[in-house]
Amino acid sequence: MNTKTAQELALPVGVTLDRFIMHSQSAFPYATGELSQLLRDIALAGKIINREINRAGLVDIAGGNGTENVQGENQQKLDIVANIRFIRALKNGGEVCAILSEEDEDIIHTGNNHGKYVVAMDPPDGSSNIDVNVSIGTIFSIYRRITPINEPATMADFLQGGRKQxxxxxILYGSSTMLVYSTGDGVNGFTFDHSLGEFILSHKNICSPVRGSIYSVNEGHYNSYPDFVKTYITKCKAMNFSARYIGSLVGDFHRNLLKGGIYLYPSTKKDPKGKLRLLYECYPLAFIAEKSGGKATDGFGSILDIIPDSFHQRSPVYIGSAEMVDEVV
Incomplete structure (x- = not known):
């Protein structure tokens, strides 16, 4: 009979998200607890969306809803569900005075004018992939408001620029559900443990490889891409790089963040200003890329240095391993 020590019988579970946030709070610029609670609220909404996705085949939230969002894109049922879930969680949390969502044209005021933060978000990125069981995600960006406390938030609170995040x-909903975030001091990833109902620290201090052998781009639009992008794609093929593109921004970005690679979403003849939204897609992922040692550019300069002029502004993006981003532009 094999006997085991007490430590072997009860191995540590790991560091939970709550405990990690509590221990890291002293490193926050404004360590009074509001930002910590806001991150917990986002994690809670992520758990709820994870539940909805896991039973998507059993309840009627897969497929299109027959409506369009402010972008003129066909809404999936999950777009509506995720948007409601995140708005509700942020309102109930009480730390956010206003929200900007891909699914809504204008600012969503939470009624908590005393809240110190605003959140820009893409509640379900890649939601059309849910029908075929492909990874989708949620992207979020947090700003400290610049308008006076106890007054309604304004456009200025959201148009501060990427450096002010x-x-x-x-949050990546895939073979496992992961929350990856940064408060400016490194990037950390947490995997959701369904048995405990907790996010557990699984990827501490993520450092993106300076270069890799993966390129992610929709080559179906190759003929519409700028010449420098065509040249780079040809170079990738000549070097036998792996083409990996699933049409889910969070999924493609996450893979390249961990393994090393570059994600390209260039401008095209149809979309000369690019397709991805600056405030709640490009900015937050560029923030994660830079804090992990990578880079993000629109082809002319850092994504985070672009000064926005509208809520739903679009931009080309080239993001990933630092040396690969330098090479493409």
């Missing part, structure tokens, strides 16, 4: 991250 106090935190940003994403």
């Amino acid at each position: 106090v935190a940003a991250g994403y």
Whole structure:
């Protein structure tokens, strides 16, 4: 009979998200607890969306809803569900005075004018992939408001620019559900343990490889891409790089963040200003990329240095391993 020590019988579970946030709070620029609670609220909404996705085949939230969002894109049922879930969680949390969502044209006021933060988000990125069981995600960006406390938030609170983000991250709903975020001091990833109902620290201090052998781009639009992008794609093929593109921004970005690679979403003849939204797609992922040692550019300069002029502004993006981003532009 094999006997085991007490330690072997009860191995540590790991560091939970709550405990990690509590221990890291002293490193926050404004360590009074509000940002910590806001991150917990986002994690809670992520758990709820994870539940909805896991039973998507059993309840009627897969497929299109027959409506369009402010972008003129066909809404999936999950777009609506995720948007409601995140708005509700942020309102109930009480730390956010206003929200900007891909699914809504204008600012969503939470009624908590005393809240110190605003959140820009893409509640379900890649939601059309849910029908075929492909990874999708949520992307979020957090700013400390610049308008006076106890007054309604304004456009200025959201148009501060990418460098003013106090935190940003994403939730990936895939073979496992992961929350990856940064408050400016490194990037950490947490995997959801269904048995405990907790996010557990699984990827501490993520450092993106300076280069890799993966390129992610929709080559179906190759003929519409700028010449420098065509040249780079040809170079990738000549070097026998692996083409990996699933059409889910969070999924493609996450893979390249861990393994090394570059994600390209160039401008095209149809979309000369690019397709991805600056405030709640490009900014937060660029923040994660830079804090992990990578880079993000629109082809002319850092994504985070772009000064926005509208809520739903679009931009080309080239993001991933630092040396690969330098080479493409």
